[in-house]
Amino acid sequence: MNPKRAMLQQKIKHFPVLLKEYIKIFEGLEIEFFLDGTVGAAGHARAILEAHPEIKTFIGLDQDQVALDLANENLKPWMSKANLFHENFKNLDKVLDEMNIEFCDGMFFDIGLSSMQVDEPERGFSFRYDADLDMRMDQNTEITAKDIINTWPEKKLEEIFREYGEERNSKKAAKEIVEKRRRNKINTTFDLIKVLEPVLGKRRKIHPVTKIFQALRICVNDELNSLKEGLNKAILRLREDGIIGVISFHSLEDRIVKHTFK
Numbered sequence: 344m345n346p347k348r349a350m351l352q353q354k355i356k357h358f359p360v361l362l363k364e365y366i367k368i369f370e371g372l373e374i375e376f377f378l379d380g381t382v383g384a385a386g387h388a389r390a391i392l393e394a395h396p397e398i399k400t401f402i403g404l405d406q407d408q409v410a411l412d413l414a415n416e417n418l419k420p421w422m423s424k425a426n427l428f429h430e431n432f433k434n435l436d437k438v439l440d441e442m443n444i445e446f447c448d449g450m451f452f453d454i455g456l457s458s459m460q461v462d463e464p465e466r467g468f469s470f471r472y473d474a475d476l477d478m479r480m481d482q483n484t485e486i487t488a489k490d491i492i493n494t495w496p497e498k499k500l501e502e503i504f505r506e507y508g509e510e511r512n513s514k515k516a517a518k519e520i521v522e523k524r525r526r527n528k529i530n531t532t533f534d535l536i537k538v539l540e541p542v543l544g545k546r547r548k549i550h551p552v553t554k555i556f557q558a559l560r561i562c563v564n565d566e567l568n569s570l571k572e573g574l575n576k577a578i579l580r581l582r583e584d585g586i587i588g589v590i591s592f593h594s595l596e597d598r599i600v601k602h603t604f605k
């Protein structure tokens with residue numbers, strides 16, 4: 344592993360969230376097949392494999408190849424049962440078909456970005472670093488945040504800022520972007536912050552561009568549609584008394600999760 348990645352791995356060691364609660368929801372469940380749709384750096388994966396030595400086949404998916412490389416490292420002790428795929432969890436049915444698995448006993452989704460993705464400046468997810476406006480979780484995705492910011496019509500920008508960012512000033516923000524990009528292309532995170540400062544204001548406790556960044560990221564990665572599709576497929580591929588665990592981060596995800604399991 345290269346030194347930078349090793350450093351990142353050190354950093355993320357402490358990050359699997361709600362670990363105790365996670366283990367608790369699968370307590371008492373006899374698990375043969377387990378699918379983790381967002382394996383990331385495999386913090387939760389390790390925990391479930393330790394707590395359930397009866398697991399015969401562990402399937403880990405992630406759309407980020409960098410995360411999968413880390414998962415590979417971290418799951419070395421379980422390599423005989425761990426199967427990792429560079430795949431969006433909305434395609435979990437294809438992966439299960441490929442493995443000839445009809446139903447899983449347990450599934451888990453820890454939705455959203457990892458701290459590792461946020462902390463890698465060149466991924467362009469964070470307003471803390473000046474970087475190319477990328478924001479792709481999957482490096483094979485064709486569209487980047489830079490494409491959206493520089494080519495999408497004003498109405499469409501306003502719509503995503505409102506729907507995916509719940510940004511009060513979505514109209515003003517979209518207008519300002521379209522005006523400014525006529526003169527200069529908006530290439531980086533700091534370019535975008537500079538453009539938006541006059542309409543959203545300067546730094547406060549929560550950075551004023553937080554919601555715009557969230558909206559762009561959700562849009563680039565088509566996150567909400569993947570979540571809907573993935574959870575619906577998960578339900579179809581879960582054994583009758585199996586368990587699905589989901590950790591969501593913001594209210595838009597939360598709404599989809601609650602609606603799907605109603």
Ligand SMILES: C[S@@+](CC[C@H](N)C(=O)[O-])C[C@H]1O[C@@H](n2cnc3c(N)ncnc32)[C@H](O)[C@@H]1O
Binds near residue numbers: 404430431433453
């Ligand atoms: C919060 S992190 C998961 C951390 C993981 N539970 C751990 O213990 O390290 C979310 C991960 O899910 C991945 N991800 C997000 N949406 C995805 C999707 N639709 N399909 C596959 N992976 C996805 C991200 O690339 C990221 O690595």
